[in-house]
Amino acid sequence: MRVLLIGGTGQLGTEIRRRWSADTIVAPGHDWVDLAVPTSLDTAVGDSDAEVVINCAAFHNVDRCESEVETALRINAVAVERLAELCAQRGKRFVTFSTDYVFDGATEWPYSEHDCPHPISAYGVSKYTGELLVERLRSDALVVRTCGVYGVRPSATKGYTFVDRVIAQARAGERGRVVDDVIASPTYAGHLAVALRALLETSARGVVHACNVGPVSWYDFAAEALRQAGLELSLDAIGSGEWKSGARRPRYSALENARLRELGITMPDWRAGITAYLADRRA
Numbered sequence: 001m002r003v004l005l006i007g008g009t010g011q012l013g014t015e016i017r018r019r020w021s022a023d024t025i026v027a028p029g030h031d032w033v034d035l036a037v038p039t040s041l042d043t044a045v046g047d048s049d050a051e052v053v054i055n056c057a058a059f060h061n062v063d064r065c066e067s068e069v070e071t072a073l074r075i076n077a078v079a080v081e082r083l084a085e086l087c088a089q090r091g092k093r094f095v096t097f098s099t100d101y102v103f104d105g106a107t108e109w110p111y112s113e114h115d116c117p118h119p120i121s122a123y124g125v126s127k128y129t130g131e132l133l134v135e136r137l138r139s140d141a142l143v144v145r146t147c148g149v150y151g152v153r154p155s156a157t158k159g160y161t162f163v164d165r166v167i168a169q170a171r172a173g174e175r176g177r178v179v180d181d182v183i184a185s186p187t188y189a190g191h192l193a194v195a196l197r198a199l200l201e202t203s204a205r206g207v208v209h210a211c212n213v214g215p216v217s218w219y220d221f222a223a224e225a226l227r228q229a230g231l232e233l234s235l236d237a238i239g240s241g242e243w244k245s246g247a248r249r250p251r252y253s254a255l256e257n258a259r260l261r262e263l264g265i266t267m268p269d270w271r272a273g274i275t276a277y278l279a280d281r282r283a
């Protein structure tokens, strides 16, 4: 498969490049293709012989999106629509990523693709707008919703992963403080890259959820990371009310991979995500 990969240096993009060894991947850097510069998208897709265009780039600093709404919409919605349009016009398949933050969290069960989004942050609104603009084209584009992504090459916007931070604090003899009332489906980028490759072997279009399986609180996730790293449990559970942040976040945003399952594609559970991450990081 010939692939044009945008955002190829991020957590997910790095795993796609690492794991899809049988494919031909061209991954221009951010300085070459910038979602904020529409002409760079026209040139990149127009000049490309790729069959599939994958967009892993986003403006996903959730707190900054609150004060930079226009930029969030330009990058997460308008640019995504432009890419989808360019691909539809040229017969290329388009894949982009969305987020659990399109939901409000007022549930106690993992969200499936049938649940209606209701974002409560500017980031969530911008990503959901992107979803709708892509869907409106009625092309064969795929919008893959995922959650709490962590990878061996940490996101440049954060510089470290949640797992790394928890482990580093424990090694430094510090007690970590982690929320125990926020439930998600943290997802190892390596597992997501493998599932995405399998998904592209199908004719699926539209919204598909793809996460490591199982709802888990961030506290339990952190505790398991410490256990697997052979470290003592040195964590204090806190309520989300004690954690100051600029944007509202859903209390419950675990996703169910309902469509993936129907397609016969399974993803490992969240514990296996930590195991694979720690092994790959050591390697």
Ligand SMILES: NC(=O)c1ccc[n+]([C@@H]2O[C@H](COP(=O)([O-])OP(=O)(O)OC[C@H]3O[C@@H](n4cnc5c(N)ncnc54)[C@H](OP(=O)(O)O)[C@@H]3O)[C@@H](O)[C@H]2O)c1
Pocket (backbone or CB within 6 Å): 006, 007, 008, 009, 010, 011, 012, 013, 029, 030, 033, 034, 035, 036, 055, 056, 057, 058, 059, 060, 075, 096, 097, 098, 099, 100, 146, 147, 148, 149, 150, 154, 155, 156, 157
């Ligand atoms: N991380 C999460 O927890 C999470 C959760 C749910 C959904 N998602 C979604 O999953 C996708 C992949 O996330 P990720 O964690 O792999 O992201 P990431 O690690 O932050 O990587 C983002 C990539 O996009 C590039 N990029 C950033 N802004 C760009 C722009 N304006 N134009 C072109 N390239 C740009 C970055 O390059 P530079 O570093 O050079 O700027 C980097 O290669 C995103 O759509 C994100 O919204 C992520």
